[in-house]
Amino acid sequence: MSVTEVEFEARGAEEAQAAGGAIEGRSQWSLTWRRLRGDRVAMASLIVIVIMIALAIAAPLFVKITGHPPNTAYPDTGQDLSGNPVGPGVNGFWLGTDGVGRDLFIRILYGARISLFVGLFTTAIATVAGVSVGLLAGYFGGFVDTVLARFTDAVLAFPYVVLAIALAALFGPSLTIILAMITFFSWAGIARIVRGQTLSIKEKEYVEAARSLGAGPFRIMFLDILPNLLAPVLVVATLYIPQAVIFEATLSFLALGIQPPTASWGNILAEATNFYQTSWWYVVFPALALLITTLAFNLLGDGIRDAMDPRTERLLAASRNKRGRKKRRKAAAAGQAGALPDPVPQPPAALS
Amino acid sequence: MALIGYLIRRILTGIVVVWLVATGTFFLFFARPPITVARQLAGRAATPQVINEVITNLGLNQPIMTQYWHFIKGLLHGNLGYSYFYQESVNTMLKQDLPPTLSLVVGGVVIWLVVGLSAGILSATRPRSLFDRVSNVAVLIGLSLPVFVIGEFLILVVFVPLNQRGITWIQTGYAGITQGFGTWAGHMILPWITLAATEAAIYTRLMRGQLLDTLGEDYIRTARAKGLSERRVVFRHGVRAALTPVVSQLGVDVGALLGGVVVVEVVFGLGGLGQVAIEAVSKGDLPVILGFVILAAIFVVVANIIVDLLYAVLDPRVRIT
Numbered sequence: 008m009s010v011t012e013v014e015f016e017a018r019g020a021e022e023a024q025a026a027g028g029a030i031e032g033r034s035q036w037s038l039t040w041r042r043l044r045g046d047r048v049a050m051a052s053l054i055v056i057v058i059m060i061a062l063a064i065a066a067p068l069f070v071k072i073t074g075h076p077p078n079t080a081y082p083d084t085g086q087d088l089s090g091n092p093v094g095p096g097v098n099g100f101w102l103g104t105d106g107v108g109r110d111l112f113i114r115i116l117y118g119a120r121i122s123l124f125v126g127l128f129t130t131a132i133a134t135v136a137g138v139s140v141g142l143l144a145g146y147f148g149g150f151v152d153t154v155l156a157r158f159t160d161a162v163l164a165f166p167y168v169v170l171a172i173a174l175a176a177l178f179g180p181s182l183t184i185i186l187a188m189i190t191f192f193s194w195a196g197i198a199r200i201v202r203g204q205t206l207s208i209k210e211k212e213y214v215e216a217a218r219s220l221g222a223g224p225f226r227i228m229f230l231d232i233l234p235n236l237l238a239p240v241l242v243v244a245t246l247y248i249p250q251a252v253i254f255e256a257t258l259s260f261l262a263l264g265i266q267p268p269t270a271s272w273g274n275i276l277a278e279a280t281n282f283y284q285t286s287w288w289y290v291v292f293p294a295l296a297l298l299i300t301t302l303a304f305n306l307l308g309d310g311i312r313d314a315m316d317p318r319t320e321r322l323l324a325a326s327r328n329k330r331g332r333k334k335r336r337k338a339a340a341a342g343q344a345g346a347l348p349d350p351v352p353q354p355p356a357a358l359s
Numbered sequence: 360m361a362l363i364g365y366l367i368r369r370i371l372t373g374i375v376v377v378w379l380v381a382t383g384t385f386f387l388f389f390a391r392p393p394i395t396v397a398r399q400l401a402g403r404a405a406t407p408q409v410i411n412e413v414i415t416n417l418g419l420n421q422p423i424m425t426q427y428w429h430f431i432k433g434l435l436h437g438n439l440g441y442s443y444f445y446q447e448s449v450n451t452m453l454k455q456d457l458p459p460t461l462s463l464v465v466g467g468v469v470i471w472l473v474v475g476l477s478a479g480i481l482s483a484t485r486p487r488s489l490f491d492r493v494s495n496v497a498v499l500i501g502l503s504l505p506v507f508v509i510g511e512f513l514i515l516v517v518f519v520p521l522n523q524r525g526i527t528w529i530q531t532g533y534a535g536i537t538q539g540f541g542t543w544a545g546h547m548i549l550p551w552i553t554l555a556a557t558e559a560a561i562y563t564r565l566m567r568g569q570l571l572d573t574l575g576e577d578y579i580r581t582a583r584a585k586g587l588s589e590r591r592v593v594f595r596h597g598v599r600a601a602l603t604p605v606v607s608q609l610g611v612d613v614g615a616l617l618g619g620v621v622v623v624e625v626v627f628g629l630g631g632l633g634q635v636a637i638e639a640v641s642k643g644d645l646p647v648i649l650g651f652v653i654l655a656a657i658f659v660v661v662a663n664i665i666v667d668l669l670y671a672v673l674d675p676r677v678r679i680t
Contacts, residue, residue, distance in 0.1 A: 283519055
C-alpha cells in the first residue's frame with residue numbers, strides 16, 4: 008500500500024468523523040487512545056495484562072482459598088504412588104502439582120509476581136536511563152555523543168548470557184543481579200531511538216525560539232524536546248517488557264536467576280524437564296502463562312504503535328469502511344496485474 | 360589495498376577489545392582475596408591447612424600483577440590455564456566441546472537466515488495474503504516465546520512421541536559427524552530449529568517491513584515501467600536494497616546468538632561450550648568461565664568484522680575506510 012493511498016484514507020476517515028459530530032480539538036494522546044480503543048486485539052491484550060497483574064497481586068488470596076502455600080510440598084495428596092505429580096483437578100490441585108508435590112497453580116501465580124515485577128521495574132528504570140542518555144547524546148552532539156553512542160553500540164552487541172554467567176559465578180545468582188543485568192541491557196535500544204529523535208527535533212523552530220528566550224540546555228531537553236518524543240519511547244518500552252520477562256525466565260531456567268524454592272516461570276520449567284514423559288501439565292501451564300503474558304504485551308505494543316502512527320496498516324483494517332475495502336481490492340488486483348498504482352490522490356469520498 | 364588496511368585496523372581493534380574483556384574479567388575474578396576462591400574450591404568444611412595448600416597450588420598467594428602477567432603470557436601463547444576441578448587444561452576442555460557448538464551455530468544460522476529472509480520476502484510481495492497472515496502470527500509467537508520453551512516444546516511434541524513409536528532418527532544429546540551425516544543431523548535437527556526460531560521471527564518481520572518500504576519507492580516503479588519481470592524487480596532492485604539494514608542488524612544479533620547457543624545446549628544436553636560454562640558457574644570453576652568469556656569475545660569480534668565486510672559488499676555506498 009502506498010503512502011498516498013493511506014493519507015487519502017486517513018483524510019476520508021477524519022472527514023467522516025467531522026461530518027458526524029461537532030468538531031473538537033483533540034490532543035495527540037486522546038487521538039491515540041481513541042484509535043487504540045477501536046483496536047480489538049490491543050484492547051483484548053490490555054485486558055489480559057490487567058487480569059494477569061490482578062492474579063499476581065491476589066496470589067496470597069488464592070493460597071487462602073486452596074490452602075496450599077507456594078513452597079509447601081504435599082507428598083501424600085500431591086504425588087501418586089510412584090512419586091509422580093498428580094494431574095489437574097486431582098485432590099484440589101487446580102492445575103496439578105509439580106515434581107515434589109507442590110501446587111502448580113499457586114507456584115505459577117507466584118512466578119507471575121516475579122516475572123511482572125522484573126518486566127515492569129527493569130523497563131521503567133531502563134526507559135529513564137535510555138531517555139537521559141539519548142537526550143544528552145543527541146542534544147550536545149560532538150564528543151559527548153561519540154562517547155555515549157559508542158558505549159550504546161557496545162552494550163547492544165554484548166552477549167548478555169556471557170555476562171550473566173560471569174556475574175552469577177562471581178556474586179551468586181540473585182534477584183538484584185537479574186534486575187541490574189536486564190536494566191543494563193535494555194536502556195541502550197531506547198537511548199538509540201531517543202538520540203535519533205532528538206537530533207531531528209532539536210533543529211525545529213520552537214526549540215530555537217526557546218533558546219532565543221534564554222532557556223538553558225536542560226530546560227530545552229526536558230521541557231521542549233522530551234514531550235515530543237514520548238510517543239516512540241512508549242511504544243518501545245511496551246515492547247521491552249516482554250523481552251525482560253523472557254530474559255528473566257531464561258536466566259532462571261539456566262539456574263543463573265531466581266533460585267528454588269522461590270517460584271519463577273523459568274525455574275518451574277527447568278524443573279519440569281524431568282517429567283516430560285509423565286506430566287504434560289507441568290510443562291504446558293507455566294509455558295502457557297509465559298506465552299500469554301509476553302504475547303499480550305507484544306500485541307499491545309504493536310497496537311499502540313499502530314495507533315500512534317496513522318500510516319500503518321492494522322489501524323486501517325480496523326476502521327475501514329465498505330467502500331474502502333472494495334477500492335483496495337481493486338487496487339490490489341490492479342497491482343498484481345502489473346499496473347502502476349495511481350499516484351494522484353483521488354478526492355475524498357465525502358465530496359464526490 | 361584499502362581493504363587490507365581496513366582489515367588490519369579492524370583486527371587490531373578487535374585484539375584490543377578481546378584484551379580489554381579478558382583483563383576486565385580477570386580482575387573481576389581474581390582481585391578478590393585468594394581465600395574466597397580457595398574456599399569455593401575446597402568446600403565449606405575445609406580445614407585452614409587444606410585451604411592454604413589450595414592457595415599455594417593455584418598460585419593464588421602471588422601478587423595479583425604477577426598472576427595477571429602469567430595469565431597474559433599464557434593467553435599470548437594460546438594457553439588459557441587449568442581447570443580447578445578437572446585435571447585438564449582449559450584449552451583441551453574447550454577444544455573437546457567445540458564440535459557440538461560449531462555444528463549448532465552453523466546449521467542454526469543457515470536455517471535462521473533462509474527461513475527468516477524467504478518468509479519476509481514472500482510476505483512482503485504478497486501483503487495481506489493468507490501466507491502473510493499466517494507468517495505474521497508465527498512471527499508474533501516466535502517473538503513471545505523464550506528459546507528454552509521452544510526447545511522443551513519440540514522435545515514434548517516431536518521427540519517424545521516419535522521415540523515412543525519407535526522412530527529413533529531424532530535424538531537429543533550430541534553425536535559427532537564422524538558417526539555418519541544422518542545420525543549427526545538427527546541429533547542436531549531439533550536444536551537447529553530451536554536456535555533458529557526466535558531469530559527467524561525477528562528477521563521475517565524486519566525483512567518484510569524493509570521490503571514493503573523499498574517496493575513503495577519510485578525507482579521500483581521505474582523498474583516496472585521499464586518492463587522488467589516482477590521477479591527481477593523484486594530481487595535485483597527490491598531485496599538488494601532492503602537487505603542492507605537487515606545485514607547491519609546481524610552484527611547486533613551475534614551476541615544474542617551466543618545466548619541462544621548456551622540455552623539450546625542446556626535444553627538438549629549437547630554438551631558444548633555453553634553447557635560447560637554453565638556447569639563451571641555452579642562449581643565456581645573460574646578459569647573455565649574466563650576461557651569461555653574470552654572465546655565468546657573473539658567470536659563476537661570476528662563475526663562483526665565479517666558482517667561489516669558483507670555490508671560493504673551489498674551496499675556500494677558504504678566505503679570501507
